[in-house]
Amino acid sequence: MLNLIIFGPPGAGKGTQSEKIIERYQLAHISTGDLLRAERNAGTELGNKANEFISKGELVPDEVVIGMVRNFMVSKSGVQGFIFDGFPRTIPQAEALDAMLMEFDTAISTVLGLEVVEDELVKRLMLRGQTSGRVDDQDEDTIRNRFREYQNKTLPLKDYYANQKKYQSVQGIGEIDEIFTNLCACIDAV
Ligand code: AMP
Numbered sequence: 001m002l003n004l005i006i007f008g009p010p011g012a013g014k015g016t017q018s019e020k021i022i023e024r025y026q027l028a029h030i031s032t033g034d035l036l037r038a039e040r041n042a043g044t045e046l047g048n049k050a051n052e053f054i055s056k057g058e059l060v061p062d063e064v065v066i067g068m069v070r071n072f073m074v075s076k077s078g079v080q081g082f083i084f085d086g087f088p089r090t091i092p093q094a095e096a097l098d099a100m101l102m103e104f105d106t107a108i109s110t111v112l113g114l115e116v117v118e119d120e121l122v123k124r125l126m127l128r129g130q131t132s133g134r135v136d137d138q139d140e141d142t143i144r145n146r147f148r149e150y151q152n153k154t155l156p157l158k159d160y161y162a163n164q165k166k167y168q169s170v171q172g173i174g175e176i177d178e179i180f181t182n183l184c185a186c187i188d189a190v
Contacts, residue, residue: 002025004082015034025081025083028082030085032087037134073100077104109166109187113170120173
């Protein structure tokens with residue numbers, strides 16, 4: 001199996017690049033942000049609970065997200081691989097993911113880290129907020145909170161995967177197709 005993590009701060013282009021990678025490599029896409037928003041829109045208990053955190057720009061508790069990912073992976077058994085987008089976002093999530101993949105007799109193949117400076121990210125998110133309808137893209141305080149969460153809880157994953165010799169860094173500013181070409185080179189090198 002080919003199991004990829006697309007990693008980077010909010011607004012780095014993880015969703016955009018995931019769509020292109022899925023098409024080329026025939027992977028199942030797991031975006032925890034999309035799954036949580038779908039739960040919220042369906043008005044489920046999980047969705048309502050998650051929304052309290054999402055609307056403030058805070059991370060949803062690990063156990064909620066890990067359980068949701070596990071259910072999704074089980075429902076997709078038989079696929080050629082997964083691309084994880086927006087997950088894991090904490091060290092406990094990364095440890096749980098390693099354990100879950102081991103149950104499936106597989107592992108993370110590589111982690112693709114999109115590098116984008118913060119000023120560019122704020123610009124992109126404010127712009128996306130005008131069309132995406134996402135409440136967490138529209139308010140600057142919420143956006144700043146998402147960056148704080150990223151710095152404090154998610155960034156340590158870079159070292160976690162670098163220690164496993166799985167982290168590859170890719171420039172996330174430039175033409176979408178050029179970034180995609182660079183990502184493919186990293187995937188093909190695995
Ligand atoms: P995203 O669409 O990936 O930007 O996620 C939107 C929001 O959903 C985040 O700001 C978090 O509140 C929540 N979220 C998404 N993925 C996770 C995750 N792996 N762990 C915790 N919260 C998450």
